[in-house]
Every structure is written in structure tokens, then in C-alpha cells.
Amino acid sequence: MAKMFYDADANLELLQNKVIAVLGYGSQGHAQAQNLKDSGLKVLVGLRRGSARWSQAEAAGLEVMTVAEAAAKADVIQILLPDERQSAVYKAEIEPHLKAGKALVFSHGFNIHFGQIVPPQDVDVFMVAPKGPGHLVRRTYEEGAGVPCLIAVHQDAGGQAHDLALAYAKGIGATRAGVLETTFKEETETDLFGEQAVLCGGVTELMKAGFETLVAAGYQPESAYFECVHEMKLIVDLIYEGGMSWMRYSISDTAEYGDMTVGKRIITEETRKEMRKVLTEIQNGEFAKRWLLENQVNRPAFNAMARAEAEHQVEKVGKELREMMPWLKKRGQ
Numbered sequence: 109m110a111k112m113f114y115d116a117d118a119n120l121e122l123l124q125n126k127v128i129a130v131l132g133y134g135s136q137g138h139a140q141a142q143n144l145k146d147s148g149l150k151v152l153v154g155l156r157r158g159s160a161r162w163s164q165a166e167a168a169g170l171e172v173m174t175v176a177e178a179a180a181k182a183d184v185i186q187i188l189l190p191d192e193r194q195s196a197v198y199k200a201e202i203e204p205h206l207k208a209g210k211a212l213v214f215s216h217g218f219n220i221h222f223g224q225i226v227p228p229q230d231v232d233v234f235m236v237a238p239k240g241p242g243h244l245v246r247r248t249y250e251e252g253a254g255v256p257c258l259i260a261v262h263q264d265a266g267g268q269a270h271d272l273a274l275a276y277a278k279g280i281g282a283t284r285a286g287v288l289e290t291t292f293k294e295e296t297e298t299d300l301f302g303e304q305a306v307l308c309g310g311v312t313e314l315m316k317a318g319f320e321t322l323v324a325a326g327y328q329p330e331s332a333y334f335e336c337v338h339e340m341k342l343i344v345d346l347i348y349e350g351g352m353s354w355m356r357y358s359i360s361d362t363a364e365y366g367d368m369t370v371g372k373r374i375i376t377e378e379t380r381k382e383m384r385k386v387l388t389e390i391q392n393g394e395f396a397k398r399w400l401l402e403n404q405v406n407r408p409a410f411n412a413m414a415r416a417e418a419e420h421q422v423e424k425v426g427k428e429l430r431e432m433m434p435w436l437k438k439r440g441q
């Protein structure tokens with residue numbers, strides 16, 4: 109088994125005399141900044157002037173300033189800006205403030221791995237990448253738990269980059285759940301593959317395909333939603349808690365027989381072949397290029413697809429049904 113690191117392996121004191129800048133206060137930024145502060149570390153939040161999140165961060169008791177000011181004052185600079193904007197902000201507002209001995213931190217390897225950010229040799233460059241959404245990074249920390257994370261060292265100028273990464277991981281609560289050491293290449297490629305083929309792209313298309321099949325065959329959209337979307341969480345929760353065998357123990361034998369005989373007819377050799385192609389396009393940089401170019405032309409394809417997705421029948425039915433489940437906190441539109 110790969111080596112895992114836990115609380116006892118990490119020394120928070122390495123960060124105690126340092127100033128940490130968390131740049132961005134979105135999903136990861138708000139979570140990491142508050143967790144680090146609650147772990148007793150000195151945190152500055154860097155945002156652009158006029159950001160609606162400025163007052164949110166201040167309300168959480170954090171000191172907020174511009175990205176450039178925070179980068180200038182901090183020893184450890186965690187870049188939690190959107191991946192596609194990081195290189196421009198880095199050039200204009202971070203790079204001028206880098207000095208020997210500072211550390212640059214990422215939660216995703218995209219910009220380093222694909223060469224969009226090339227830091228000077230005399231700074232540490234490492235990654236602390238939570239394997240979960242920011243809101244869970246915060247919520248689990250508050251509950252005394254944590255989200256597992258990956259760490260990786262790209263440049264070890266000061267000789268302590270690995271230990272600093274572990275200390276940072278401890279500061280956000282990740283060493284409670286487990287920290288795995290990886291490389292920027294492995295994190296970037298597996299993260300992109302996971303979100304595209306399995307977690308986000310794979311799951312939403314599977315749900316929609318099931319939903320559409322039932323609705324087209326004349327079943328009520330509400331039944332189709334419960335079967336193909338709502339129940340997904342309940343099933344995944346069981347797998348998360350105790351693996352596939354625990355999920356299969358909990359479902360009926362009828363469901364288990366159907367699961368084992370039909371699943372392979374849905375995810376076929378054809379699907380696996382396409383997965384390998386998707387992985388190749390990530391590895392050879394084709395996906396990164398497409399995404400960076402899409403941003404340079406202000407995202408016409410992204411916007412059109414996002415609109416069509418939001419208007420899908422599964423979203424309309426789901427919204428109505430969720431409104432009848434008051435224990436679900438209302439999110440999104």
C-alpha cells in the first residue's frame with residue numbers, strides 16, 4: 109500500500125512563524141483560509157477589489173487585501189484562483205513579489221504541469237490538493253474530521269518543501285483523514301480524468317441517459333428522477349462507507365443480480381476504449397489546450413452547453429421534487 113501520512117507525521121510548527129496568503133475565496137479559498145486560521149496560523153486573504161467575497165472573508169474574521177499585497181506580505185502563497193486565470197494573475201500580481209525562501213502552493217497541478225506558470229528556481233513549489241469540494245473541506249474540519257488530500261513537491265528550494273506541504277495539510281485538517289504523496293503529473297492527469305470520465309461527466313450522463321430512457325418509454329418523469337438521480341446518493345453513500353460489497357449487502361438480491369449482470373452491458377469495452385482516449389487527450393495536453401483556448405475566446409461553447417444543461421428536463425423535475433424535501437438545504441437556482 110502507498111505510504112499515507114496522518115496527524116502525527118505533520119509538524120504544524122513549521123508554519124507557525126510564517127504568513128500564509130490564500131489567494132481567492134471561492135470553494136477552496138474560503139475553506140482553506142478559515143481552517144488554517146482556526147488551526148492557529150496567520151492567514152491573509154488576497155482578492156480583487158470589488159469582489160463580493162471581500163466582505164464575506166472579513167466577516168469570517170480574516171484580513172483581506174489585494175492579491176498583490178497578500179503575495180508581497182506572505183511567506184507561503186496558496187493560489188486558489190480559477191485554473192484558467194492563474195497564469196495571468198501570477199504574471200501580473202504574484203511573480204513580482206516572489207523572493208528566495210517563499211513558497212508557492214497549489215491545490216491542483218494544472219498550471220505547473222502544463223507549463224502555464226514557471227516559478228523562479230529559488231522558491232518552493234508544492235501542492236496540497238484536497239480530494240473533495242471546498243464546502244466539505246470546511247464542514248468536515250468543523251466536525252473534527254477532514255477531507256483526504258494529495259501532496260506533491262515540484263521544487264524544493266529550501267529543503268523543507270515536503271514537510272511544509274504536510275504541515276499545510278494538517279492546517280486544513282487533511283492529515284486527520286490521510287495524506288498521500290503524489291506528483292504534479294499524477295495529480296493533474298488523474299484529477300482531470302476522474303472529473304471528466306467518472307465523477308462529473310460520467311455520472312451526469314449516466315443519470316440523464318437512464319432518466320431519458322424511462323421518460324421516453326412513458327414513465328412519469330418524477331419516478332425516473334427518483335430512480336436515476338435521487339437514489340444515486342444513497343447508493344454511493346453505502347459504497348463510500350463500506351465498499352461495493354457493503355452496498356450489495358444492503359440492496360436486495362434481485363438488485364444485486366441485476367447489478368452484476370447488467371452493469372457490464374452499460375459500461376462496455378467501447379466505453380473503456382473511449383476512456384483510454386480521454387486519458388490520452390489529457391496526457392498529451394490536447395484537453396488543456398482546448399480549455400485554455402476556449403477561455404481566450406470568452407467561453408462560447410462552455411456558455412452554450414451550460415445553458416442547455418441547466419434547461420434539461422431532469423433539472424426542472426429535480427428542482428420541484430427537492431422543494432418538497434425541506435431537509436435538503438436549497439442550493440443553486
Ligand code: NDP
Nearest residue numbers: 132133134135136156159160161188189190215216241242
Ligand atoms: P472558485 O471559482 O470557487 O473561486 C475562485 C476565487 O478566485 C474567487 O474567490 C474569485 O473571487 C477569485 N478570483 C477570480 N478571478 C480573480 C482575479 N483575476 N483576481 C483575484 N481573484 C480572482 O475556485 P475553486 O475554489 O473551485 O478552485 C481554486 C483552485 O482549487 C483550482 O486550482 C482548483 O482546481 C482547485 N480545486 C478545487 C476544488 C473545489 O472543490 N472546487 C477541489 C480541489 C482543487 P471573485 O470572483 O469574488 O473576485
Ligand code: MG
Nearest residue numbers: 216299300303
Ligand atoms: Mg479538478
Ligand code: MG
Nearest residue numbers: 335339359363
Ligand atoms: Mg430500486
